Amino acid sequence: MMSPTILIVEDEDTLRQSLQRVLRREGYQVDSAATAEEGLALCRATRYHLIISDINLPGMDGIEMLARIRAMDADAIFIITTAYGALDSAIGALRAGAYDYLLKPVKHDALRRLVRTALAGTADNRSDAPTPDGFDGMIGIDGGLRHMAAELRMVARSASSNLLLLGETGTGKGFLARAIHAASARATKPFMAINCGAVPEHLIESEMFGHVKGAFTGAVSDKTGLFVAADGGTLFLDEIGDMPLAMQVKLLKVLEDGEVRPLGGTRGRKVDIRVISATNKDLTQAIAAGTFRQDLYYRINLFTMSIPPLRDRREDIPALVAHYLARHESGKTMSAEALAKLQAHGWPGNIRELQNVVERCALISQGEEIEESDLPTALRAGMNPIDAQDRGALSIEAYTKKVILEHQDRLSETELAKMLGITRKTLWEKRRKWGLLR
Numbered sequence: 001m002m003s004p005t006i007l008i009v010e011d012e013d014t015l016r017q018s019l020q021r022v023l024r025r026e027g028y029q030v031d032s033a034a035t036a037e038e039g040l041a042l043c044r045a046t047r048y049h050l051i052i053s054d055i056n057l058p059g060m061d062g063i064e065m066l067a068r069i070r071a072m073d074a075d076a077i078f079i080i081t082t083a084y085g086a087l088d089s090a091i092g093a094l095r096a097g098a099y100d101y102l103l104k105p106v107k108h109d110a111l112r113r114l115v116r117t118a119l120a121g122t123a124d125n126r127s128d129a130p131t132p133d134g135f136d137g138m139i140g141i142d143g144g145l146r147h148m149a150a151e152l153r154m155v156a157r158s159a160s161s162n163l164l165l166l167g168e169t170g171t172g173k174g175f176l177a178r179a180i181h182a183a184s185a186r187a188t189k190p191f192m193a194i195n196c197g198a199v200p201e202h203l204i205e206s207e208m209f210g211h212v213k214g215a216f217t218g219a220v221s222d223k224t225g226l227f228v229a230a231d232g233g234t235l236f237l238d239e240i241g242d243m244p245l246a247m248q249v250k251l252l253k254v255l256e257d258g259e260v261r262p263l264g265g266t267r268g269r270k271v272d273i274r275v276i277s278a279t280n281k282d283l284t285q286a287i288a289a290g291t292f293r294q295d296l297y298y299r300i301n302l303f304t305m306s307i308p309p310l311r312d313r314r315e316d317i318p319a320l321v322a323h324y325l326a327r328h329e330s331g332k333t334m335s336a337e338a339l340a341k342l343q344a345h346g347w348p349g350n351i352r353e354l355q356n357v358v359e360r361c362a363l364i365s366q367g368e369e370i371e372e373s374d375l376p377t378a379l380r381a382g383m384n385p386i387d388a389q390d391r392g393a394l395s396i397e398a399y400t401k402k403v404i405l406e407h408q409d410r411l412s413e414t415e416l417a418k419m420l421g422i423t424r425k426t427l428w429e430k431r432r433k434w435g436l437l438r
């Protein structure tokens, strides 16, 4: 079998030569060019499987060259090299169809690995067969998440860019992180997760980086940290906004160096990790308030994706309900009236809340069909209605008044107070102020 052909376009002589040497040693046929114009000329004569190019070149830049080569050969795979400070242009390259990017200074290990993954299955028989798409079965990918579909595929393809997922609680940030991992070239390697808000501060460091025996009281044996356990794969940092500042500094250092050292250990270890972080906090506000480091923020969010709350993707509710009912294996279905109620609900707890409601209904309903009367009281009573989202337009006071007037006939004072998130005493005081005492 003919070995794959690679073209390197790099204006820095020593770098170009070293990249060429590393890849030749791997058995590839490698040509090189010092400018985009020269690279284009070579591409007219030879079809390369893979092109590795710097973005910043004298004359025509790497992205322009990418577009021109693409026009001649739609199958060529591009890897872009870029300095950390110019990551924006790497994102531009990914959007223009580059397979992935490598940060300068290019690490030989990372280069070998990425080239191998990029060429896997393409060597010598570049086919038109579509690659399997890890998102095909995901609920909402053709519905309320369809605006994210293209971006998701791009993010999965670029297996090394760190990603930040934003969304309210229960919108599926953890679910999406897993899906992205599973659809990426890292799929055969581990996916590890940690909730930065749930692990006590003094344990986070050893959870993430591990420790050696005797590092602190209670460290009775060596412990492997998540970074090492996830090597080659994906690390999911949930609630990153809750990470203590001291830990943020340490995390930043690991992300910069690609090396972790266990607590009490003397030697570092290289790791290759994609970090997917998630938060329901406004990190820019946290940065302004001094509780989140800006430099870490830049490291973790090469890409940002916002997952819409369930109330903004009501079209997905029937499919989600069907999914959770099928999983319950009771054969029960949801009546049209009950489904209508579910679609009118505001779902402050998003998909997780929906899942709980459906599972509970499947358990308690008597008949084959889940009726409106099987739904939780709060939901039937129209608490947290979908139009609660309009409250943003009202002042809190006006909203509170509206809720009291709308619901006081069928709710007790305790239920009303709970719905408004205030105490009964506060509710009474507001009633008195507005002359609404019962």
Ligand SMILES: Nc1ncnc2c1ncn2[C@@H]1O[C@H](COP(=O)(O)OP(=O)(O)OP(=O)(O)O)[C@@H](O)[C@H]1O
Pocket (backbone or CB within 6 Å): 138, 139, 140, 167, 168, 169, 170, 171, 172, 173, 174, 175, 176, 238, 278, 280, 323, 351, 352, 355
């Ligand atoms: N597209 C989807 N299809 C099916 N189930 C989903 C989908 N998205 C999320 N879920 C389910 O919804 C539940 C909540 O998702 P997940 O735990 O990922 O939310 P989250 O945003 O990470 O929440 P939190 O911020 O509270 O940790 C999970 O049980 C998950 O399996």
